[in-house]
Amino acid sequence: MNFKKWGILVSVLLLTFVLAACSNKDGEKEEGSNDKSGGTEQKQYKDTLNIAVTAQPPGLDSSLTVSTVALGISLNIFEQLYTLNASYEPTPMLAESVEQSEDGLTYTFKLREGVKFHNGKEMTAEDVEASMNRWLATSSRAKVLLEGAKFETVDKYNVKLTVAKPTSDVMILISSRAQYASIMPKEIVEAAPADGIKEFVGTGPYEFKEWKQDQYIHLVKNEDYQGVDGEPSGYAGRKEAPTANLYYHFVTDHSTRIAGIQTGKYDIADSIPIENYDQLDADKNIQLSTFPGGALTAFLNTNEGLLANQKYREAILAALNNEEIMLASFAKPELYSLAPSYLNENQVQWSNDAGKDYYNQANPEKAKKLLEEAGYKGEEITLLTTKDYAEMYAATLVIQEQLRQIGMNVKVDSYDFPTFLETKNDSSKWDLFVASTGYQSTPPQILAVTPDWAGLNNDQVKNSLTAIRSAATPEDAKKEWAKLQGFLYEFGSSTVIGHYNEVVATTNKIEDYEQFETSVVWNVKVSE
Known part of the structure; x- marks a missing residue:
């Protein structure tokens, strides 16, 4: 090779x-303007x-x-x-x-x-x-x-x-x-x-x-x-x-x-809340820039607590209504989309719909049945979040309500962003968290397969990553990634909720x- x-x-x-x-706003740069004496005034910065x-x-x-x-x-x-x-x-x-x-x-x-x-x-x-x-x-x-x-x-x-x-x-x-x-x-x-x-x-x-x-x-x-x-x-x-x-x-x-x-x-102001989009877009002194930001992703604890049991993870995935979550998080439907792909939907080399049967099920009756099969007795689960990122916080509150609707006892722990990241590293302190995950160039770089991110340490994942990276052709690599993406949904270690656009505001x-x-x-x- x-x-x-x-x-x-x-x-x-x-x-x-x-x-x-x-x-x-008008796409042109003003190089100078005439002063009263007829000369050209140099632009100052x-x-x-x-x-x-x-x-x-x-x-x-x-x-x-x-x-x-x-x-x-x-x-x-x-x-x-x-x-x-x-x-x-x-x-x-x-x-x-x-x-x-x-x-x-x-x-x-x-x-x-x-x-x-x-x-x-x-x-x-x-x-x-x-x-x-x-x-x-x-x-x-x-x-x-x-x-x-x-x-x-x-x-x-x-x-x-x-x-x-x-x-x-x-x-x-x-x-x-x-x-x-x-x-x-x-x-x-x-x-x-x-x-x-x-x-x-x-x-x-x-x-x-x-x-x-x-x-x-x-x-x-x-x-x-x-x-x-x-x-x-x-x-x-x-x-x-x-x-x-x-x-x-x-x-x-x-x-x-x-x-x-x-x-x-x-x-410059980053992470513009969607509810302020129209207000700022109407301001002639401000330019809004939207671009593919990444995937809003939920990560489930596969190592400790109630969700170490796969049946509970399956129940949660069955309960999630991703349209409700994304609408609460981003407000304008034109600024988000639903798809199971962990990478950008337009990234032809890697995008696929593997795991679609586990994605956006919005099936509370199925979720309740799975909880019953697992022997759920009202144990409390903890959702970890931060108010510093509005979309992560809003998504967490919607998930809390959706899980309550299937009979789960759910609390939310919210911290500033640095503390959120620190707490995330202790798997005894959370059962699920939502994160805005930026797009990566290749599947092995995504957080959903990174052991240090949410504690996923699985031999099948490791073997699949090796197969992707050593594949003889790009087509073979794509097939191996589709298999791995399907496994992530079946195993219930994480789920993409939806894909979002970032909005940044700049003055003119x-x-x-x-x-x-x-x-x-x-x-x-x-x-x-």
Whole structure:
């Protein structure tokens, strides 16, 4: 098998959801205006970009977190060897190139020379080796999908990756944003505590300045940034950092975030509640951007408590009315859809309807019968949630009511987002939780098959992932994924509730903004 050709083919077949950049309302940029003397007045730009995000991140250690807000902020600070362009193709960033051996077991990366960390130190292979090996040891995805892999220094500007077995997705894993591998100074990597790095020193266009708890994170322009050439595309290409200061404000109250974007206090506001969509869409000073966001997914506890019994999980899946849940969570039917696929419905390589018989059953009578067969005696189950994400909280309350209707004793535990993530890691404290899960490039990267996410540790899942990654053709890989998706529904470890669009609001004063899985702001300018 020629693994180089297979890897290229997989990349080509991946969904190319190119997200259009937002501009001002009329789609044109005003270059200048005439002053009273007949001359041309030069447009002036602010030195600060204010971004309102819906939750405080649990940390900025990219290999440890799946938090979208954390990854969106950290991408300004840290960079990868390779990253994804707007076509989801692995593209050089801190590496100039990569050479793959014929047997598919070795990848040799040639590094860019003269790249400086924010502390002034030049990046070399020793830093890359330390950073990448830490990623292999700490990222839940890397630990499972690249088990036995190792990075080694070849010389000052070359580093080698050796994998235990050839697979088609090595470069996709290295390039993806999900739990991505930040390149940091070796000494920071070696001093990193188990709960995550505390010194945020990277090579990116912005440097970490301050984290004021429960208020904001402040980043400042890296004056010595050494980027790559090429048109900006996704996370790849030119990064210019024309705005000196980035402030990420933690604004958990949705009405405050809406008021802030309307008054100009914030230049960008994420996670716009759907009930405010029409209000903001009518405002001529605001641009709304919608894009495929991901799948709202319910995860069931397969390890502890009542739901460790598969029969109870089957009962819950039988009870769920996904249309009711999605309507409560997103309000406008045109901004969501129903389908059992864990990946984007338009992602031809991977999308399928396996498990449809277990999806959106809305059958309370069947659910009651399954509970009776399981011997249910009114035991309490706990739904874990957070109000920081309105759709997750609303979905949880609807599920609570649907389960009460079939006779289950259900309570809801709600926390701020960082505490939600921390509590989720203790399977004794929850039975079910709902999460907004962003789309991934390949099935092995989705949270539904990641053991560290919701505790699913199943041999059939592991064997299926191996079969997908080692399949001889893309068609064979797709068949293996369909089998695995069907098993996830039959086993009842999780269920997609529906697919949603994200909504981000920007003022018409910002230029060169791009939306690609998150807000890409390193080229943004804000006019006075």
